[in-house]
Amino acid sequence: MNDLPAILVSPSTERKGAEFADASISLSNRYTEAVIVAGGLPQILPSTTSRAIVSEFVRRSDAVLLTGGDDIQPQLYAKELSPELAGKVGGIEPERDTWEQLLVEEAFAQRKPLLGICRGHQMINVALGGTLIVDIPTQVPGALQHKQMDRKSDPVHEISIEPGSLFANITGTERVSVNSTHHQALGIIADPLHVTGTSSDGIVEVTELKDAAQLPFFLTVQFHPERLLDRYKVFLRIFERFVEAADRGRSKKYESKGHGGR
Secondary structure (H helix, E strand, O other), X not given: OOOOOEEEEEOEEEOOOOOOOOOEEEOOHHHHHHHHHOOOEXXXXXXXXXXXXXXXXXXXXXXXXXOOOOOOOHHHOOOOOOHHHHOOOOOOOHXXXXXXXXXXXXXXXXXXXXXXXXXXXXXXXXXXXXXXXXXXXXXXXXXOOOEOHHHOOOOOEXXXXXXXXXXXXXXXXXXEEEOOEOOOEEOOOOXXXXXXXXXXXXXXXXXXXXXXXXXXXXXXXOOOHHHOOOOOHHHHHHHHHHXXXXXXXXXXXXXXXXXXXX
């Protein structure tokens, strides 16, 4: 079969776009390039909070990718924040929060491979019932410098990987250096998730499912592998394994319709 597996990618939002200064979607080309290099066909979700439309996009796709971006609305994971912490939250995207929650629900309901990167890593934890650290420098004494925007495409700190985990299998190692561009992090871990990667200060860098049979592929990472894969092939393998899982699911669906394999 020559068709490529379709990967549904969730974008950011902008108040003003380039054409008519209307509300628009925005997405770094790095994500779609990573999907293409890994053998997939990226499809970008439009700005919609319609469950029916989101569900149909997931149905027509072979996997779902949640990307990076701005902060998630605190009311989704915290009853209230102190004025100090509330002042640390910026750039929230309420509509995006809604459609990404729907994407997570539909990915599980339809059993599609799911990959979350940075904000996507955080959103999946929130959507499944977890919480966030609102601001690492404020809430984690002695933490590493996790927001290094001037080095967003360079490894800046190591993470430890749980032996025997999916991520250890993908990377072939128990330690890897990653980039870091975030000021928030996972707090209370959602019940379905299992932490398989952390930085030396305890910040959660990787999660997988406790029950791996729930989805054909599931991985969330706090760093940005799409910005590293051109120089460090270990990060390309994340996308390759994700797209391979999407292709397997697509092939089974194709065969179940009576077309057979070639």
